[in-house]
Amino acid sequence: MSADKMTVGFKNIYYALMQDDVRGGATTYGTPKRFAGAMQATLNQNPSSQTVYVDDVPVATVTSVGVLEMELGVDNITKEAAAELFAYRIDDNGVLLEATRGKSPYIALGFESESIDGGKLMNWIYKGKLTVPSQEFQTKGESVEIKSQSVTAQFVNRLSDGERKVSVHSNDEGINAEVILDWFEKVYVPVLTGGTTPTV
Template sequence: MSADKMTVGFKNIHFAIMQEDVRKGETTYGTPKYFAGAMQATLNPNASSQTVHVDDVPVATVTSTGVLEMELQVDSITKEAAAELFGYRIDANGVLLEATKGKSPYIALGFESESIDGGKLMNWMYKGKLTVPSQEFQTKGESVEIKNQSVTGQFVNRLSDGEKKVSVHSNDEGINQEVILDWFDEVYKPVATTVPPTV
């Protein structure tokens, strides 16, 4: 990534419930919804490498990526999102009942980040589950310390096409700007891929 595309922001976290994921078939999602106010995120692809030695000489290196782990700091998850994501319920008075009664679904999670050149880096992670958020409370003292919510997630490859995560920068050449404008209207569907450039 060039220096002018270094990120300087983080916002617009959305989630979409995965409806089905069929091996060598299709993956479908519900309509994306707002998740929570974005504060900070860390993505760890769990990449690893191993060097092969023959006759006491390194001759090859094998690399691989594992589960994509995400650590997410947000302001406050909406109760509607919490009910969908963690199997909670909302009663007739609008109170969130936090005894888990359902199974946590697989979701897609998307977000946006600004870059130094004024562009936008758009992301979707295709198939993962989030943990129930941790919360911290503290009495007010002479200085007020604001507490956020912390969520972790693990994302894996889809069965339908093996995809795990997609991203696009709005200022790259050849980008259809409608893709950027419609990014959170639905989970992005990849089109036919192009051959990567040779080095």
């Protein structure tokens, strides 16, 4: 990444519930929804490598990419999103019941980051699960320290096509402007020579 495309911001976190993911078939998602206000995020690809030795001499190196881990700091997760993502419930009085009932769903997670050149780096990570968020509480002292919510997630490759993450920079050459405009309207569908991957 060139210096003028270095990121200087983080915003617009969306999630979409994964509806189906069939090996060699299709992956489908629901309509993306706003998740929470973005504060910070860290992505770790967890790469690993191993060197092969023959006759006491290194002759080859094998590399692999592990599970994609994400640490996400947000301002406040709505109770509606919490109910969907963590298998919570909301009672008749609008109170969030934080006992997990059932399995949390796989989701796609999209977000945006501004860059030095005024462009936007857009991302979708295709298949992962979020952990129940951690929270910190602290009494007010002479100075007020604002506490955020922290969520971790693990993402794996889709069964349908093996894809895991896609990204695009709005100022790159040859980018269809509609791709950027519609980025959060639905989970992005990769378009490859000879046709479109079986994903909607």
